[in-house]
Amino acid sequence: MKYRFSFSKDIVRSSKGSISQYIDNTTSSIVVLKKLYISDGDIGAHSNEARLLKLLHHDNIVRYYGDYYDYNDIYYSIILEYIDGTTLEQEISHLSNISQRPSKDYIYSLLYQQSLSLECLNFNRIVHNDIKPANIMYSSHFNQFKLCDFGLARQTDQLTCPTIDFTSRLDLRLLCDSPRYLSSELYNYL
Numbered sequence: 394m395k396y397r398f399s400f401s402k403d404i405v406r407s408s409k410g411s412i413s414q415y416i417d418n419t420t421s422s423i424v425v426l427k428k429l430y431i432s433d434g435d436i437g438a439h440s441n442e443a444r445l446l447k448l449l450h451h452d453n454i455v456r457y458y459g460d461y462y463d464y465n466d467i468y469y470s471i472i473l474e475y476i477d478g479t480t481l482e483q484e485i486s487h488l489s490n491i492s493q494r495p496s497k498d499y500i501y502s503l504l505y506q507q508s509l510s511l512e513c514l515n516f517n518r519i520v521h522n523d524i525k526p527a528n529i530m531y532s533s534h535f536n537q538f539k540l541c542d543f544g545l546a547r548q549t550d551q552l553t554c555p556t557i558d559f560t561s562r563l564d565l566r567l568l569c570d571s572p573r574y575l576s577s578e579l580y581n582y583l
């Protein structure tokens with residue numbers, strides 16, 4: 394599988410892995426490979442992100458194209474559509490640097506489109522658990538907002554109170570990267 398893709402450039406690198414642009418040699422299109430280094434015992438956690446993305450087919454959610462393990466290089470890759478745009482976090486920071494506010498149209502589009510993505514998640518009984526500006530991408534060409542990063546997402550049958558899906562406080566601490574975006578009931582549970 395990995396020989397199907399030619400490296401183009403890195404988008405982000407971190408201790409967890411990398412997010413890079415690749416060319417899909419079979420279609421000549423640009424794709425993104427989200428590579429996560431595999432350490433003992435976390436294979437299930439990685440494949441969870443791909444398993445959930447596979448269920449979601451929506452214009453306002455990043456498209457999943459496939460996933461594979463490469464045990465030689467010790468990483469797991471999720472193949473995603475390439476979103477030609479910026480994160481909402483970058484947009485906000487850019488506007489604040491030039492002392493501007495987002496237009497009303499921009500805010501309405503964001504709210505409307507992200508409501509549609511949440512409706513799709515709700516329909517599939519999926520809780521994203523990490524919705525924040527860094528995980529929403531905006532493509533100005535299509536005026537489209539797309540929800541990304543399903544690394545902490547969970548599927549649950551408990552429709553009345555889906556966040557109770559967390560089995561331990563330890564799970565919840567994973568969210569401490571983004572404490573300002575925790576809902577109050579989760580914050581109190583920490």
Ligand SMILES: Nc1ncnc2c1ncn2[C@@H]1O[C@H](COP(=O)(O)OP(=O)(O)O)[C@@H](O)[C@H]1O
Nearest residue numbers: 405412425455473474475476480527541542544
């Ligand atoms: N499909 C994509 N197309 C283009 N850029 C992306 C895509 N997915 C992620 N990115 C970029 O990579 C960054 C990190 O991706 P994310 O999935 O949120 O990984 P992490 O788990 O490291 O937070 C995003 O903030 C965005 O800048």
Ligand SMILES: [Mg+2]
Nearest residue numbers: 527528541542
């Ligand atoms: Mg993220």
